[in-house]
Amino acid sequence: MSYPNYLQTYQTEIKVGEKVIKIEIGKFSEQVTAAVLASCGETVVHTTVALGREVDLGYFPLSVEFAEKLFAGGIIKGSQWVKRDGRPTDDAILKGRVIDRTMRPLFPEGIRNEVQIINTVFSFDKENDADMVALVGTAVALQVSAIPFDGPVAGLRVGYHKSTGEYLFNPTIAETATADLDLVVSGSGDSIVMVEAGAKEVSEDVLIEAFRLAQEQLGQMCQQIVKIGEEAGREKLALGNVLTPEQQAAADADAALQAEVGKRYLDQIRELVQLEGKLLPTNKSELIEQIVSEMNAGKAEDAADLITAKQVGGWLYALMKQTARDMILEEGIRPDGRKVTEIRPIWCEVDVFPRTHGSAMFKRGATQGVTITTLGAPSLGQTIEDMEGQSVRHYIHHYNMPPYASGEAGRFGAPKRREIGHGALAERALVPMIPPQEEFPYTIHVVTEIMSSNGSTSMASVCGSTMSLMAAGVPIKAPVAGIAMGLMSDGKGKYVVLSDIQGMEDHVGDMDFKVAGTKDGVTALQMDIKLKGLPSEVLTQALSQAREGRMHIMGKMMEAISETRTQLSPFAPKIVQLTIPANRIGELIGPGGKMIKSIIENTGAQVDVDENEDKTLGLVNISSPDQAAIDKAVSFIQGMMRVVEIGDEFDGTVVRIEKYGAFVNFLPNRDGLVHVSAMSTEYVEDPSTIVKLGDVVHVRVSDIQDDGKIKLSMLTAEQEAQVREQRGNGGTGERSDRGGDRDRGGRGGFRGGRGGDRGGRGGFRGGRGGDRGGRSGGFSRGGARPGGLRPQQQYD
Numbered sequence: 116m117s118y119p120n121y122l123q124t125y126q127t128e129i130k131v132g133e134k135v136i137k138i139e140i141g142k143f144s145e146q147v148t149a150a151v152l153a154s155c156g157e158t159v160v161h162t163t164v165a166l167g168r169e170v171d172l173g174y175f176p177l178s179v180e181f182a183e184k185l186f187a188g189g190i191i192k193g194s195q196w197v198k199r200d201g202r203p204t205d206d207a208i209l210k211g212r213v214i215d216r217t218m219r220p221l222f223p224e225g226i227r228n229e230v231q232i233i234n235t236v237f238s239f240d241k242e243n244d245a246d247m248v249a250l251v252g253t254a255v256a257l258q259v260s261a262i263p264f265d266g267p268v269a270g271l272r273v274g275y276h277k278s279t280g281e282y283l284f285n286p287t288i289a290e291t292a293t294a295d296l297d298l299v300v301s302g303s304g305d306s307i308v309m310v311e312a313g314a315k316e317v318s319e320d321v322l323i324e325a326f327r328l329a330q331e332q333l334g335q336m337c338q339q340i341v342k343i344g345e346e347a348g349r350e351k352l353a354l355g356n357v358l359t360p361e362q363q364a365a366a367d368a369d370a371a372l373q374a375e376v377g378k379r380y381l382d383q384i385r386e387l388v389q390l391e392g393k394l395l396p397t398n399k400s401e402l403i404e405q406i407v408s409e410m411n412a413g414k415a416e417d418a419a420d421l422i423t424a425k426q427v428g429g430w431l432y433a434l435m436k437q438t439a440r441d442m443i444l445e446e447g448i449r450p451d452g453r454k455v456t457e458i459r460p461i462w463c464e465v466d467v468f469p470r471t472h473g474s475a476m477f478k479r480g481a482t483q484g485v486t487i488t489t490l491g492a493p494s495l496g497q498t499i500e501d502m503e504g505q506s507v508r509h510y511i512h513h514y515n516m517p518p519y520a521s522g523e524a525g526r527f528g529a530p531k532r533r534e535i536g537h538g539a540l541a542e543r544a545l546v547p548m549i550p551p552q553e554e555f556p557y558t559i560h561v562v563t564e565i566m567s568s569n570g571s572t573s574m575a576s577v578c579g580s581t582m583s584l585m586a587a588g589v590p591i592k593a594p595v596a597g598i599a600m601g602l603m604s605d606g607k608g609k610y611v612v613l614s615d616i617q618g619m620e621d622h623v624g625d626m627d628f629k630v631a632g633t634k635d636g637v638t639a640l641q642m643d644i645k646l647k648g649l650p651s652e653v654l655t656q657a658l659s660q661a662r663e664g665r666m667h668i669m670g671k672m673m674e675a676i677s678e679t680r681t682q683l684s685p686f687a688p689k690i691v692q693l694t695i696p697a698n699r700i701g702e703l704i705g706p707g708g709k710m711i712k713s714i715i716e717n718t719g720a721q722v723d724v725d726e727n728e729d730k731t732l733g734l735v736n737i738s739s740p741d742q743a744a745i746d747k748a749v750s751f752i753q754g755m756m757r758v759v760e761i762g763d764e765f766d767g768t769v770v771r772i773e774k775y776g777a778f779v780n781f782l783p784n785r786d787g788l789v790h791v792s793a794m795s796t797e798y799v800e801d802p803s804t805i806v807k808l809g810d811v812v813h814v815r816v817s818d819i820q821d822d823g824k825i826k827l828s829m830l831t832a833e834q835e836a837q838v839r840e841q842r843g844n845g846g847t848g849e850r851s852d853r854g855g856d857r858d859r860g861g862r863g864g865f866r867g868g869r870g871g872d873r874g875g876r877g878g879f880r881g882g883r884g885g886d887r888g889g890r891s892g893g894f895s896r897g898g899a900r901p902g903g904l905r906p907q908q909q910y911d
Contacts, residue, residue, distance in 0.1 A: 127343060131247075134156075136153055136252075138252070140152075144163050148260040148261045149262075153255070157240035158248055160237070162252035162253050164257060165233075175226055175230075176229045177219055177231075179218070180231075181214065182233065184502070187238050187239040190500075204499060207501070208532055210249070211532075212532060213246065214253050216309045216311075218253060218257060218264075220645055225355035226263070234253060243285070243287065243288075246272075260348075267341050268302060269333045270333075271284055271329060271332055273300060274298075275295055275321060276295055277317070288503075295314060296313075298310070300330075300333065302330065304333055305650075306648020307330065310641065311642075312637075312640035313543040313639055314547070315638070317637055323654070327651060372410075372422070372430070377434045385438055387435055388439045392450020392619050394569065399431065403424050407427055439623045450617070456664070460479070462476070463675035471487045472489050472687040475582035475675070480617055483566040485566055486561060486563045489561075489562075490559060490560075490589075490684075492688060494721060511559070515530065515534060515563065516533075516568060516572060520565040538563070541563065543638070544597060544639035545581065548591040548592045548595055549589070552734060553694075553734060556692040556734065559584070561580050563579055570599065573599075574596075574631065577597035578597060580595075582676055587683065595631055595633055596631065597632075597668075598614065598664040600616065600629075600664075602625045602628070603620075603624055606646075624645075625644060627642070628642045628654070634666065637658075688740055690737065690738040691738075692737075693737070693749065693756075694732045694733065694735070696732065697731055699733065703733070720738065720748040722735065722748060752783075763815070763816045764813065765781035765815075766813055766814075767779035768811055769808055770786060770808070771808075776790040785825070789814060792838075793828035793835070796837060796841075814827040815828050815831070
């Protein structure tokens with residue numbers, strides 16, 4: 116494809132449901148074989164396809180990257196020292212894997228050139244998810260590129276809401292967050308290539324309808340992509356299994372010899388398949404030597420047509436694969452002798468390790484995983500920084516498969532993309548069952564270590580996670596089990612769906628379809644295929660068959676642990692959660708975190724504060740291995756948040772003494788004034804004769820002023836009534852000229868003149884001695900605060 120000048124680009128649109136993805140070709144990256152700028156709303160993704168050198172690695176060297184840039188969301192990296200975008204998040208890796216799994220099966224056999232696809236997000240509007248824009252952009256780029264590709268293909272997200280029964284195509288991020296189904300489907304109008312889904316216990320019927328509706332949309336999208344290829348595509352290169360006449364003749368001769376070996380040694384090959392299917396020792400090397408010897412019998416040692424062991428090894432590999440497929444398709448016999456719907460023997464166990472918070476072992480055939488659950492404070496949640504900003508995850512699942520799991524020696528270290536993907540699938544399967552922070556205020560870290568691998572390890576991690584969580588005392592809503600389904604087909608319409616596939620069946624088969632869920636519905640799906648696509652009826656049968664197998668597996672799990680334990684491990688941290696009004700979170704934290712730091716320091720407990728989902732409540736999580744520290748922090752915070760009412764009684768500590776009375780700390784961070792007139796039924800000249808600093812006194816709330824200041828009394832209500840009666844209106848009583856409460860001239864009254872509240876030397880709000888202007892300090896703005904903010908509602 117060529118353009119007359121740099122100002123001209125090819126532009127078009129692809130409709131997806133009610134949305135439109137805009138496509139522009141020729142604007143950027145002219146040196147690659149294809150570059151597409153795709154956008155939906157204000158989310159913009161740049162996709163490039165580059166063709167590299169030819170290498171012989173024994174597999175197709177395709178790499179697919181999904182690069183989220185923080186600048187796309189208007190974000191600068193939060194690190195003080197590093198501002199460059201770091202390694203991709205797990206979520207970005209998973210999005211790249213979805214694109215890879217869609218495109219890889221559609222490249223022709225035999226391509227040995229490096230192919231690299233990079234999707235870079237340049238703009239993100241926080242409404243339209245970039246992964247679906249990138250998926251369509253990649254499909255268009257491969258359609259117009261010079262690389263052979265068996266397209267067209269397209270992909271979209273399907274959302275579903277149980278409450279309305281409505282299906283949405285490429286829903287917004289907000290719509291996806293509230294949906295009961297988040298399904299990504301790739302394919303065409305005729306077949307489905309890839310499936311990835313998370314769900315909240317949706318039925319198989321809902322999924323089947325989602326597949327049907329998705330295929331209708333995919334068919335329309337593929338028609339538009341074909342048109343783009345016709346109008347803007349480049350001529351395809353001759354890559355892959357393109358042979359010269361001489362090479363083709365040699366290949367035909369090799370194929371004829373392989374067919375001859377298949378006929379002469381069929382019984383031995385079947386025996387090898389069955390032995391490997393049961394992971395039993397084989398005599399493969401001996402058979403190779405036998406074939407070489409017998410096929411070369413009578414030939415000269417320097418003959419040009421001598422058969423080599425390497426050559427026979429390649430034939431044997433292909434023949435074993437074909438024999439295994441034929442046994443299943445034609446005879447219904449699986450390599451390990453099972454029926455097509457039969458599940459391998461299962462062994463479940465909990466409390467595998469003594470000091471972990473929860474542990475379980477799940478073994479199915481030769482696939483075995485150990486899953487460990489660790490509980491921690493909410494502050495230990497994982498902070499994710501991406502284009503959407505920062506978020507915190509409190510349920511985390513990690514999957515590890517060391518080399519020894521397959522009986523091999525190899526690299527040991529950081530997880531590969533496959534391990535990240537398997538861990539994410541298991542996490543997605545359990546997330547709908549994890550209680551919210553309001554109900555179970557813990558960070559939950561689950562790790563699955565694969566001890567032995569022979570197919571379906573990701574589903575073993577789902578089953579192990581369920582049992583480990585239940586053993587740890589995590590109140591999951593329902594147990595989840597998982598199963599991997601397989602497929603054998605002859606390419607002519609005949610197929611067999613297999614339940615609980617093992618390693619050989621996964622290797623030689625056409626599909627790996629993983630289904631996880633509860634007894635009430637599916638929570639996660641993942642499908643990878645090696646065909647160009649699958650008819651929807653195959654998925655329908657696989658879902659139905661998977662449910663039967665899932666229920667059988669769950670029954671075995673429930674024999675090991677039938678209910679979630681009501682008590683946590685004694686080694687797990689103790690956490691107490693309090694709720695406070697959201698508008699009082701700032702009060703608890705204090706300026707610059709001063710108050711919460713003080714609570715942590717004085718109690719020895721960890722205190723974390725967050726909001727609930729609807730921002731109406733503050734969630735205060737208090738954790739410590741020491742129950743006494745938790746109790747101390749709980750008491751302090753409950754006291755601090757308590758709404759004080761007139762008549763409430765407390766035991767408080769005298770923290771300050773003035774001529775007009777004493778300040779008593781009756782709740783954490785809450786002080787009130789006991790005026791001299793409220794200390795005794797007799798006249799008190801000096802409050803120091805009644806109380807000393809540090810004394811613990813019993814006080815009663817006698818008044819709460821409009822500004823929140825609290826008046827306390829050491830007298831009972833009856834004693835106060837008696838005092839008022841004795842004092843009358845004219846003497847030294849509460850309302851006299853010199854000692855009255857409201858007269859502005861008395862020396863000892865609460866609000867009197869020189870000694871009153873607003874005018875005297877020793878009053879509560881008096882002139883020289885009052886709260887708002889006197890020398891004695893009183894309850895002044897510069898003095899100690901009497902207590903915290905007055906709450907709007909009673910703390911529960």
